[in-house]
Structures are given as C-alpha cells and as structure tokens.
Amino acid sequence: MSTRGDTAVGPTARQRWRSARWVLLGLAVIVGLGAVTAYFTAPRPGGHLDPTATSPNGARALITLLREQGVDVVEAPDVAAVEAAAQPDTLLIVAQTYHLVDEAILARIGALPGNRLLVEPMSRTREALAPHLKMGAGAVFGGGGRPDCDLREAVRAGAVQFGGADAYEAADETPLTRCYGGALVRYTADGRDVTVVGNSEFMTNGGLLKEGNAALALNLAGTNPRMIWYAPQFTEGAAEGGATLTDLVPDQVTWLLWQLVVVVALLAAWKVRRVGPLVAERLPVVVRASETVEGRGRLYRSRRARDSAADALRAAALQRLTPRLGLGANADAAAVAVAVSAHCGIDQQTVTHTLFGPPPADDTELVHLARELDNIERQVAQS
Structure with missing residues (x-):
C-alpha cells in the first residue's frame, strides 16, 4: 500500500498578477487624485489683474x-x-x-x-x-x-x-x-x-x-x-508683435542719444592714454640713497610742499626716537614730549613744537626744523 505525500503548490504568475493589479490600481488612483488636487489648489502665477492668477495682484x-x-x-x-x-x-x-x-x-x-x-x-x-x-x-x-x-x-x-x-x-x-x-x-x-x-x-x-x-x-x-x-497681458498690434521700446521713443530723443554717443566716443579718444614704445633697460637699476633723497627734496621744493616735507621728516624722526625712549609706536604726543625732555633736558613745549608743531611757513623754517630734529635725535642717542 503506497501513500501519496502532500505537495505544496505556490501561486502562479496569473494569481500574483490578480493580487497585484488591485494594489497598482489603488496607487494610480491616489497619484491621480493628488495631481488633480495639486493642479486646482496650487497657486497660479500671472500678471496684474490676470483672471486666472491667484497671486495677490491677480483677479x-x-x-x-x-x-x-x-x-x-x-x-x-x-x-x-x-x-x-x-x-x-x-x-x-x-x-x-x-x-x-x-x-x-x-x-x-x-x-x-x-x-x-x-x-x-x-x-x-x-x-x-x-x-x-x-x-x-x-x-x-x-x-x-x-x-x-x-x-x-x-x-x-x-x-x-x-x-x-x-x-x-x-x-x-x-x-x-x-x-x-x-x-x-x-x-x-x-x-x-x-x-x-x-x-x-x-x-x-x-x-x-x-x-x-x-x-x-x-x-x-x-x-x-x-x-x-x-486685461491684456501682452501688447497687440497690427503685426501681432506689439510696439518695442525703440518704437515708443520719439525720433528727437533717438538723434540726441546718437549725438551723445558720438561726443562720448570723441572725448574718450581725446583723453585716452597714449602708450609709447617699450623702453629697454638693464634691471635692477641701482640708485643711490642720496640721489633719491635729493630728488624727493627737489620735488617737494618744486611743488612748495613744505607741509608734506615737514610731515615726512617728523614721522621719520619719531619712528627712530620711540624705540630708544622705550615707547610704543602709538604713543601720544604728550608722552613723547615728556620722554624727550627728560633725556635731553630741552623744554617740553619746545619739543612739542618741534615734533608736532605746525608746518613751516618758508624754506628757511623747514631747514631749521630739520636741524632741530637732527639735534634731538643726536641728544637722545647720546643720553
């Protein structure tokens, strides 16, 4: 007597499709409803008083x-x-x-x-x-x-x-x-x-x-x-193209603009920098320090820039004095004057006038200022 064993038979492809198609159909319905809802509820942009626009300026x-x-x-x-x-x-x-x-x-x-x-x-x-x-x-x-x-x-x-x-x-x-x-x-x-x-x-x-x-x-x-x-959202015209910006500008304005363009072009051609041929020279060029000082001095003198020359002399003197006096680079005028007076024995008001006073009125005063600055530096260095 023979016995027949139980055999487990899995679902066929047709059965799987029958089960899955309802799921796919449900997903399609959900997606479709979402798209329709988004279409009818999403803001619709448009121009001013556009009857279809839901923006604040629509109608x-x-x-x-x-x-x-x-x-x-x-x-x-x-x-x-x-x-x-x-x-x-x-x-x-x-x-x-x-x-x-x-x-x-x-x-x-x-x-x-x-x-x-x-x-x-x-x-x-x-x-x-x-x-x-x-x-x-x-x-x-x-x-x-x-x-x-x-x-x-x-x-x-x-x-x-x-x-x-x-x-x-x-x-x-x-x-x-x-x-x-x-x-x-x-x-x-x-x-x-x-x-x-x-x-x-x-x-x-x-x-x-x-x-x-x-x-x-x-x-x-x-x-x-x-x-x-x-409420037209575009310009209609005889050629359905509408008027352009240049069509709306009067002829007199157009000619005026062209004249301004020509004037600006001529002015640019007149003011443009003329670049000459390149100058060949040996590099580096060694220039003596004395020549540089003399050239700058002549330049100051030709422009009568005694104030700039005095400022340069005083700034250089202070830059050399403050380290020797034990002061910082940002020391105020009163502190510098007190320190210089203590080292040199010069009156404090005289030191203030020399280091921080007004610009010289003529070349003689400028030469005198240079000598006084040199004198102060020498005394501070020797003290």
Whole structure:
C-alpha cells in the first residue's frame, strides 16, 4: 500500500498578477487624485489683474465671486475674443491698458456695443474710450473714504481703500457723476454708461480684503448679466508683435542719444592714454640713497610742499626716537614730549613744537626744523 505525500503548490504568475493589479490600481488612483488636487489648489502665477492668477495682484477671486452670483464672465485674452463676445447687454471691463498702444485696436474696442468700465486707464485709452473725461487737477491719496455721491454701486459699497488713484473731471458739458473725490466717475453718452475708476488695486485678490473694496468691485463689475473681462497681458498690434521700446521713443530723443554717443566716443579718444614704445633697460637699476633723497627734496621744493616735507621728516624722526625712549609706536604726543625732555633736558613745549608743531611757513623754517630734529635725535642717542 503506497501513500501519496502532500505537495505544496505556490501561486502562479496569473494569481500574483490578480493580487497585484488591485494594489497598482489603488496607487494610480491616489497619484491621480493628488495631481488633480495639486493642479486646482496650487497657486497660479500671472500678471496684474490676470483672471486666472491667484497671486495677490491677480483677479481670480473677483472672477469667482461674480460667477457665483450668476454673472456670465467671459475671459477675453485678446481683442478678437472681445469682439466675438460683445453684445448690447454686455459690460466690457478694460484693464491693464498699458498694453493698449495701437490706435487701431482702441478704435475696434470703441466701436463695440454695451457699457464700459475702464480700470486705471492710460491716457491714450481714456481719450479713445472715454472722450468726455480728462484728468483732474489732483489725485486721491491715502485711501478713498466715503463716496460722497448718489451712484448706487458706490453708495452700497460705502468707504473703500484705494491707496492712491487718479482723479477725473468732465472735459465738456456732459453730465458727470463723481465719487471718492473723482477717483470713480460715470457718464452716459451714445446710449451707453461709461464708468472710469482711477485705481486697480481694489479689484485684485489682495485688495478685495480691505474695507469696502470687495463690495465696490462686485457692484461695478456685476451691473450686467454678462461681462467681458479684458486685461491684456501682452501688447497687440497690427503685426501681432506689439510696439518695442525703440518704437515708443520719439525720433528727437533717438538723434540726441546718437549725438551723445558720438561726443562720448570723441572725448574718450581725446583723453585716452597714449602708450609709447617699450623702453629697454638693464634691471635692477641701482640708485643711490642720496640721489633719491635729493630728488624727493627737489620735488617737494618744486611743488612748495613744505607741509608734506615737514610731515615726512617728523614721522621719520619719531619712528627712530620711540624705540630708544622705550615707547610704543602709538604713543601720544604728550608722552613723547615728556620722554624727550627728560633725556635731553630741552623744554617740553619746545619739543612739542618741534615734533608736532605746525608746518613751516618758508624754506628757511623747514631747514631749521630739520636741524632741530637732527639735534634731538643726536641728544637722545647720546643720553
């Protein structure tokens, strides 16, 4: 009678795959959820009043609040998108007007229907899209304060904090509503309401948190059921390349710059150091000490530099005297004078005048000073 032993059979490759695939699937789901969460929650950089930017100077918070209130917001990246979305019942918000430098672009925007809201416009933009306005005599600084007007959007918002804003006034007889000292104005012309505000910070993500800024931004941007947000982040032009820095510089300035370049080049050529041919000589050159002293003395005399010569003589004398007197190199004048007077028997005031006195008035006094210094050194050495 034979017995069959028990045999341990391990899992096959298919069984291992069935067990592992659920683990891999779970890991894939976790990674995917993490990537999606990071995409939607990570800060999104962008330019000033960029509707997609979550940075402090972006406008993502205002766009989100408007959509939550039921406003149909169209984020227009260029003028073509603005033209495609423009309707008579649409509010067009034009911001970041620094990039609107092409008159043809401004003319296309000016021909569109609907109300307009210009946010801190440049002069060319204000003249093209709000021709009945001009810059006021002053500006609003240190906030915005109370509205002081009957404009419904401003009255509901109350006090705001602009920080600093341009002020506007009427350029003709068109009736104008001025709020916050002229920082916010509105007039009606050609069947449309044109609103201009001289500050843009109150609409940014960081500016909404101040006082009544959020209420004013929502009231101004949410007047119509449909709104176009146009804050160009690049310069549009006829060639889609935009104006360069040289295009913005007047021709007179360009010629002036070229003239300055020519003048500087001529001045440099005139002042440049002329380097002559190399001089061949034997090295080292031995120069006697007496010749060096005599040459330096003649140089001092030619420049009448008696003060420099006297300083050199006194400094050399003190450098030789202080070790013999047992004094340090930084000993003060009083200590040196006392020590020299004790060794030589010379009056202390005379020693002070000789070693630390004023510079000599003429060559005779300079020669006399040299003799006195030599006399003091000789007496100290012999004492």
